[in-house]
Amino acid sequence: MVKALVTGGAGFIGSNLVISLVEKGYQLTVVDDLSMGVKANLATVADQVEFHEHDVCDHEFMHSILDEDFDYIYYLAAIASVADSVERPYETHQVNQESVVDTLEYLRVKGYQPKKFLFTSSAAVYGNYPELPKREDSRVQPLTPYAVDKYASERFTIDYGDLYGLSTVAIRFFNVFGPRQNPNSPYSGVLSIVTNCLLKDQQFTLYGDGSQTRDFIYVKDIVNALIFISEATNSYGVYNIGYGKKHALLDVIRMFEEAAGKKLKIQFAEARNGDIQESLADITRLKELGFKANWGLENGLREYWEYADGKSKW
Numbered sequence: 182m183v184k185a186l187v188t189g190g191a192g193f194i195g196s197n198l199v200i201s202l203v204e205k206g207y208q209l210t211v212v213d214d215l216s217m218g219v220k221a222n223l224a225t226v227a228d229q230v231e232f233h234e235h236d237v238c239d240h241e242f243m244h245s246i247l248d249e250d251f252d253y254i255y256y257l258a259a260i261a262s263v264a265d266s267v268e269r270p271y272e273t274h275q276v277n278q279e280s281v282v283d284t285l286e287y288l289r290v291k292g293y294q295p296k297k298f299l300f301t302s303s304a305a306v307y308g309n310y311p312e313l314p315k316r317e318d319s320r321v322q323p324l325t326p327y328a329v330d331k332y333a334s335e336r337f338t339i340d341y342g343d344l345y346g347l348s349t350v351a352i353r354f355f356n357v358f359g360p361r362q363n364p365n366s367p368y369s370g371v372l373s374i375v376t377n378c379l380l381k382d383q384q385f386t387l388y389g390d391g392s393q394t395r396d397f398i399y400v401k402d403i404v405n406a407l408i409f410i411s412e413a414t415n416s417y418g419v420y421n422i423g424y425g426k427k428h429a430l431l432d433v434i435r436m437f438e439e440a441a442g443k444k445l446k447i448q449f450a451e452a453r454n455g456d457i458q459e460s461l462a463d464i465t466r467l468k469e470l471g472f473k474a475n476w477g478l479e480n481g482l483r484e485y486w487e488y489a490d491g492k493s494k495w
């Protein structure tokens with residue numbers, strides 16, 4: 182049986198990935214400290230997953246897990262909020278960089294050779310340089326501790342491939358949305374907060390004037406891309422994943438209101454420190470590998486709303 186480890190597997194993207202991998206018949210191990218993820222995200226596959234509620238920064242513990250010698254390692258555990266990293270730079274660094282390097286080093290020292298070690302990086306590494314769209318070889322400008330750690334960890338991931346022969350890839354997600362994204366922190370992904378406000382008829386705070394753009398991508402396309410890239414024998418280096426389309430935040434909110442049939446109450450506040458103004462992916466590399474997204478923004482928003490509103494099972 183194919184054995185896979187997903188760190189951060191009780192989180193938003195991780196749990197969607199774990200469920201798809203279980204459906205493929207993989208044997209799954211998940212490590213998540215539940216700081217942001219919730220066990221309920223894995224309820225439908227609970228008896229098919231070996232779940233460890235544990236901190237990935239505990240090196241000894243992680244070494245004992247890695248001794249299971251996995252076919253695939255998907256490294257998603259992270260403190261995923263840019264704003265949180267600005268508040269807690271050192272703590273987030275331990276998770277977002279140190280734990281990744283320690284895992285790579287342990288694989289090297291022990292001579293483990295997973296078919297793929299996949300690290301989830303971020304579009305945040307590109308920063309605010311004006312060139313758009315962002316290609317994998319565009320200039321980077323990591324403006325926050327989160328972006329610095331993601332960039333360093335992806336470089337370690339690629340270098341451990343080049344220097345020591347590990348099969349590694351690093352994926353730069355643009356902005357992912359969809360079911361199971363936890364809305365309960367001020368640092369949660371924006372569309373999960375919008376969803377919560379629409380459901381509870383609460384006021385939404387928009388930081389900035391809403392003209393900031395993002396390349397939003399539905400989680401189902403992300404999961405398909407992660408599996409596709411990890412299984413492609415010729416995948417290597419860094420891949421952007423987005424739709425290759427940018428939308429102003431306010432326009433996406435309007436599209437979401439349309440899907441929900443509800444109006445959002447918005448109050449405007451000052452832009453967040455370190456926030457990125459323009460974001461757009463060049464996805465040529467991903468397309469050249471043979472991947473094609475199926476869902477798209479509007480279908481994704483519609484399906485997300487139906488899930489959130491309880492009209493569809495997930």
Ligand code: NAD
Pocket residue numbers: 188189190191192193194195212213214215216217218219235236237238256257258259260261262276301302303304353354355356357358362363370
């Ligand atoms: P998430 O917060 O839902 O998932 C991260 C998971 O890691 C959570 O379940 C959390 O509990 C867990 N975690 C955090 N610290 C941990 C620790 N010390 N030990 C063990 N587990 C820990 O966020 P997500 O959106 O699912 O993000 C998954 C990955 O994708 C992250 O690496 C994130 O940086 C990256 N990413 C996400 C987006 C996005 O738009 N959501 C974009 C770019 C990159």
Ligand code: UD1
Pocket residue numbers: 261262263264302303304305354355356357367368369370371372374386387388389393395430453456457460
């Ligand atoms: C997001 C991800 C980050 C990822 C990056 C890649 C989360 C929490 N963050 O960061 O992991 O690496 O994409 O592009 O998943 N906003 C509001 N009101 C709110 C919350 C947010 O106006 O209540 C605004 C923000 O100021 C920002 C935009 O919405 O301009 C998007 O914010 P957010 O969802 O946190 O995403 P990013 O910061 O782009």
